[in-house]
Amino acid sequence: MKAWAVVAHGAPLECVELPDPEPAGTDVVVEVTRCGVCHSDLHLWHGGYDLGGGKFLAVKDRGLLLPAAPGHEIVGRVVRFGPDATGVAIGDERVVYPWIGCGQCDRCAAEEDNLCLNQRSPGAIVNGGFARLVKVPPNPAGHLAGG
Numbered sequence: 747m748k749a750w751a752v753v754a755h756g757a758p759l760e761c762v763e764l765p766d767p768e769p770a771g772t773d774v775v776v777e778v779t780r781c782g783v784c785h786s787d788l789h790l791w792h793g794g795y796d797l798g799g800g801k802f803l804a805v806k807d808r809g810l811l812l813p814a815a816p817g818h819e820i821v822g823r824v825v826r827f828g829p830d831a832t833g834v835a836i837g838d839e840r841v842v843y844p845w846i847g848c849g850q851c852d853r854c855a856a857e858e859d860n861l862c863l864n865q866r867s868p869g870a871i872v873n874g875g876f877a878r879l880v881k882v883p884p885n886p887a888g889h890l891a892g893g
């Protein structure tokens with residue numbers, strides 16, 4: 747798939763070819779129709795987060811590998827899904843819930859997956875909406891809103 751990706755922190759995005767995401771289980775893949783830009787995307791582009799007091803959280807230390815497509819404010823049309831996905835149909839246009847935890851840890855069990863240390867969030871940890879396709883793994887919000 748084509749993706750506008752960060753290939754080096756602080757450098758212009760480049761249009762690159764990345765592997766198409768393969769849905770398994772209850773994963774859903776959407777073809778992006780719209781994607782916002784927010785300051786978190788600039789952190790990804792810059793390479794991390796200034797935590798104050800001289801501390802810096804590097805996105806690579808959160809598991810982000812380059813090249814990476816930013817964009818976590820995603821609307822897309824469902825094009826594929828895993829064999830166990832329910833409540834979706836090909837062609838549905840949905841908003842993607844991006845703050846997706848591991849589903850295994852205490853934070854995720856407490857429905858605080860935005861605080862999970864092993865996130866799988868599109869556009870923050872894995873490829874996001876600046877790519878043509880986005881895989882949305884299972885999450886407490888049920889993948890997707892709207893319908």
Ligand SMILES: [Zn+2]
Nearest residue numbers: 784785786818
């Ligand atoms: Zn944002």
Ligand SMILES: [Zn+2]
Nearest residue numbers: 848851854862
């Ligand atoms: Zn977790």
